Each structure stands twice: as C-alpha cells, then as structure tokens.
Amino acid sequence: MHAEIIAVGSELLLGQIVNTNAQFMSKVLADMGINVFFHTVVGDNAARLKAAIEIAENRADMIIFSGGLGPTKDDLTKETIAAHLNRKLITDVRAMESIEAYFNRVGRTMSENNRKQALVIEGSEVLPNDHGMAPGMIIPVKNHIYMLFPGPPKEMEPMFLTYARPSIMNKLQVQEKIISRVLRFFGIGESQLETEIDDLIVGQTNPTIAPLAGDGEVTLRITAKHQSEGAAKELIDYTERLILNRVGEYFYGYDETSLMSELSKLLKEKQLTIAAAESLTGGMFEKELTSIPGAGSLLMGGVVCYHPKVKQNVLHVKEETIAQHGVVSAECAKELAENVASLMHADIGISFTGVAGPEELEGKPAGTVFIGIKIKDQPTKVEELKLGGNRTSIRIRTVQHGCNYLLKSI
Template sequence: MKAEIVATGTEILLGQTLNTSAHYLTGQLSELGIEVDYHTTVGDNRERLEQVLEQAINRSELVLTTGGTGPTVDDMTKELVAKVLGLKLQLDPGSLERIQHFFSSRGSVMPKTEEKEAYFPEGSIILKNDYGTAPGAIIRHKGKMVVILPGPPAEMTPMFEQFVLPILVRFVANDTKRMYSRVVKIFGLGESEIEEALQDLMGNDQLGMTLLAKHSEMHVRLVVREKNEQEAKVLLDKTERIIRERLKAGVFGTDNETMLGIVNGLLKSQQKMISTAESCTGGLLGAMLTQEPGSSEFYLGGVVSYSNSLKEKFLGVNPQTLRTYGAVSPETACEMAVGVKERTGSDLAVGITGIAGPGGGNDEKPVGLVYIGLATPEGVQASKFQFHGQRESIRQLSVKAALDLVRQFMLKVERSTL
C-alpha cells in the first residue's frame, strides 16, 4: 500500500508551526509496513488545496490529511475531499450533539459556525474527538482510503491511535505483501565510501536501499516487500551480513541501537570500569556515559583538564611532553588516558585533546584536529581524527569517536574469549 500525508495550514508554510504530525504518522505507518511516498504541505488556499488533494487521491491508495477540520472559512479539508471524490457533504447528528455538549458543559452556547464541524462526505466513518470539537473521518471510495484528522497533535495523535490504527492493522493483515525495513548504522565512514562499497546492492528490485546522512552517523535503510516477516527477515539478514563484511568495524548497530547503549552494554557484560580525561570536550563524554541509569556499574568518573597545568597536576602529564609535542598531540592524549586510569584504578580510560575552534588552529594543527588516547590492560594507543564543522559539532563528534574506540576494543576482547 502506498500512502501520502497532506498537511494543511499557512502557519506551517510560514514556519510558525512545526509539522510534527507528518513525522509521527510516517513512523506509525512504516511500522505497519505501509510505505509513505509523499509529504505535502499546502496553505489555506482553496484552489491549491483542491489541486493537492486531487493529486494525492489519484496517485496514492491511502491519503491522510491533518488540519483544516475546524469551523472557520479557511477550514476546507472535508469540503474539498468530498468534491474531489464526487460525494455530498452530510450532517452527522451525533457529531453535532457532541459539539453542542462540549460547549454546554463549559457553560457556553455553541456558535453557529461550529455546526460546520459536524458535516462529512457521505459514507464517512466518523472519528470522535475526545480532546477538541472537530471530529475526524475515514472515507473508503473506489479503492481509495482518505483519513481526515484534526491539525493539533494533542487531538490528532489519540484519534489516530484509538480509531485509525486498528483499522489499518486489519487492512494490512489482508495485504499480499507488506513492507519491512531495517536500518544499519555506521560511524567513521563517509557517504561516498559507503556508496562505493555497496553500489552493486542498490537498484535491486527485491530490496530498496537508501543512504541517510545523520549528524555524526550514516544510516543505510533497507526496505523489502514480502508476504510475511520470516521471508523478509531472511533477505534483510543476508543483506546486513554483506554490509557488515564490507564495512567491517564501521557498522556499530541496527534500528533502535545506539552507540552509547552498545558501549554501556559491553562494559556491563564484561564487568569493566572506565574513566575519562577530557580537554576539548569539556566533560561531554562523562556526561554521555552517565545519561542512562546504572552507569555507576561501569563509570568511575573523570577529569576535565582544560589547562596544561591541570593536565600536569591532576593527570601526571609530563611537562616535557607538553613542551615538545604540545597539548594537542598523540603523546599528550596517551598520557592523559594513562594518568586517569592509574588515579582511578579503572580497567579502561579515555583521554581526549584537540582544537574545537573556532580559533586556535594553524596549518600544522588545524581546527577539528583531535587525538583520543585509549588506555587498556594491553597498553595505550592514540588515534588521530580530523573533524569539520562548528565547535559543538566537533565536540560531539569527538565524544562519538571515543565511544567507538571503546566499542571496538570491547568487541575484540569479547571475540578473544569465545
């Protein structure tokens, strides 16, 4: 089933209101295996709204609209859906009674204009609104399904979950093929590298593959259409194995897995304690490690050693190292990691030093240069990174890179014990 979401409201086009409904509905439909091909936003203009609705209903089997169900002259969604489908608008007495009760229960009389909210295209399934006055509707007509929902998310979301979702669940259960998807998450590789490695897998009739650039990650979204989940799983599993073989350690997780969650899980399962020494990240790594409950099981604590004097006094970085190689160097990163590991008695330790910008860089050490030291029972080693972007972006990327180094080491330890 192909779906389309049409959001109405000039306030959305002006940027005064964020269209969170499209994001929410797309997620709900995707979980059902319903593919959303189009998002359209249109202002409160009769001619343009009619054109958009006609186009949507002609090209999609399922159309969900949000907004334009109220009592004012610029609320035209139901009227124009009826016109496009060639249906009459009819008064629903039950809806009118509920709207009247809404006002009377608040000690007021229903304005005459509110009566407009009780009219629907003939044959509609009426969806009552428990959080406002404007009901919604579902219209099945000539192989098409149009779902009309109110605009405010506080009204739209419960109406969708209570009335629309159960109908769609039953509907897709009878569909011959459903859409199943999986997201493979990657860190440390660029879009062009990934595309080159996976090029032969793209454009497959059986499998849809899309590269999605996130802030600090790349996601490969896999989509298949199969009769049942088991058949889909076979193809998705096979494709994921190929991706992991080709991209190796670049792949860190799938779907709802996060880098932080994976690292936390590995530290807990292997009963290892970690500590941190941070300069350019200013404690962001420590803050991230303690985001989730239970972090005391694996995180001992950390030192934010922004100045050279604190690197020397609190972490034991050799003054000669700082004079010879500088604060931003692999040598300093290693000594920071070793220093905090020794002082806390942790199993692992991370040392981060770099130039987050916007100033402080030069030709030899440009903005975005970061060294991350990882001290383990096997020794200490520093990795070099050259990040790009604004100050906060560089800091966040540094933290993600540090977590990835810990992840890769923990996985190596895990494999060696098997």
C-alpha cells in the same frame, strides 16, 4: 492505499521549525507498505486548510494531519475538518480526565482554553496522548480515512506508533509482510560504500537496498516482502551476508541503535566501568552516555577539563608535558586517560583533547584531536584525528570516533 500528509502550522511556513513530522510518518508508512504521494504544509488558516483538504481528497485515500490541536485560537485543525465533514465536536471524557490530572500533578491551575483540547470529532476513534494533552483521532468517512495528530513530535511519534499503526494495520488487513533491517556503518563514506556494493543495489528488487548518509555514519536499509515473515527474514539475512562480506569491517550495529548504545551494551556485558576526561568535547561524551537509562552502573563520572589549569590541578597532567607538548598532544591525551581512570576508580579511562575551533590553538588547526584510551592494565593507546567541518560537527565526530575506538578496543 495512497496517503497524503498535511502539516498545519504557520510556524512551518515562516521557517521557524522544520517538518520532521512528515518525515517520521512517511518512514513508518513506507515500512507498512503505504505509498505517500504528497506532503502539504498549510498555515493556521481555515479557508486555506479547507482548500488543502479538498485537493488531498482527490489524490489520496488516507489524509493524515499533524498540528493545530492545541488550546489556542490558532489551533483550528479539528474545527475545520469537523465543519468540512459536517460533524460535531464533542468532549472526550477520558481526554478531559487526563488533562485535569495533568494540571493536578504539576500543581498548576488549568486555564479555560485547555478544555478545548478534550474536544474530538464525533464518531472518531480517539487516540490517547501519553505525552501531552490533545488526543489524536481516526475518522473513516466513505472512501477516505482522516487521521489527526498533535504537532509536537514528542506527542505525535509515540501516539503514531502505539495507537495509530496497529489500527491502520487492522483496517487494511495487510497480507504481505514487509520487513526491514537497517545496517549501520562508521568510518566509511556514503559514496565509497555505494561503490563497493553497487552491483548489489542495482541488481536487487527483493530485498531492496537503500543507502542513506546520516550524521557521520552511513546506513543501509534492506527491505524484503513475502507472505511468510520467516521467508522475508531469510531474504534479508542472505543479502546482509553479501554486504558484510565486502564492508563488514565498518559495520557496527542494527536498526535504531547508535555507536553510544552499542558501547553501553558492550560495557554492561563485560561489566566494565568507565570515566572520561573531556576537554574540547566539554561533557558531550558523558552527556550522550548518560542519555541511555541505566548508565549509572557503567559511568563512574568524569572531569570536564576545559581550562589548562584543571588538566593540571584536578587531573594531574604534568606541568612539563603541557610545557613541552601542549594540551593538544598525544602525551596530554595519554595522561588524561590514565589519570581520570585512577581518580574515578574506573576500569576504563577515555580522554578527548583537541581544537574544536573556530580559532586554532597552540598553532594547531581546528579539527586536530587526540583521543586517549586506557583499559585496565593494558598500555594506553592514543588516536590522532584530523577532522573537517565546523565546531559542532568536530565535537560530534570526536565523540563518535571515541565510541568506535572503544568498541574496537575492548
């Protein structure tokens, strides 16, 4: 079974957006053992879309479309495919109801062009859209399976996982189980990690080990195939042990987690509350923590102390500390962590002060960062970092280091 992904949208060809849909679908299909041999992007143009479909039919069994299901005149994916397959478009009653319900809920009048979104190709398996209006479709025709998804990732991704994946698995009657596990590492570079386990990567065929560098972290995906799920898991367990024997000190979690999710889990488990004083990160640590549902029981709150006066007046950093050491200093980080914990009545106080750049501050270059950590009655610790990169990556790395530092300290 070979698949091709066709993303439809002139905004992709103009470079206004990046084709994350092809990446997402490819990843899910790879995990299902389906080979993707081509991605195509084509604009909102019926003739060129039709040409792309004909090419795909010659080189793939499964043709997956994203985009062009919306209400506007540009949106012509299903119209073009219907014409190509010589099928009618019919109104899907359930989709129409859910579109009407949406407009009722938000209290807006439905403009006429929204009705178009409830049209589906005759004979489709209709995939509900739980996060938007246009439904998806699966249409098996002779030797091909055509699948249509809306373009917005927040609609396509849950639809793909919830409705399309089980339906495909079912159609293909996948026998061999393919299981993956992702190990996540922080504080080690991709090339160093790869060097440490090079012989394992080269030597293995089942499981395979695939390294990938992400934003400040490195992951290893271990994938095993076996007719028995249990046996596949055992293969993965064994390889994981080999890997962690060598680089376990940098390991922090499995699969779709993050340093912040691990921190949130750990805080919940230990029933600890936290407060943050954020200068250069400007609220990013707390924003990330509160993006996880249920953060209310962990995070008391915090102070974004961007201006030196706020450090002094609200967080009571001593005037002489700032005069003697500056705000970019271990001393300032220490007082910020201690004082925010006591101000917010939290078990843990964490502080971030430093230079996000591009300009230097107090004679210190961009990337100079101090993180203070106060945990209950333990003596306050301060970590100094020298980070590279631009303003955005310095801020992201600072938050990641703060999480990692807490994970190792609690």
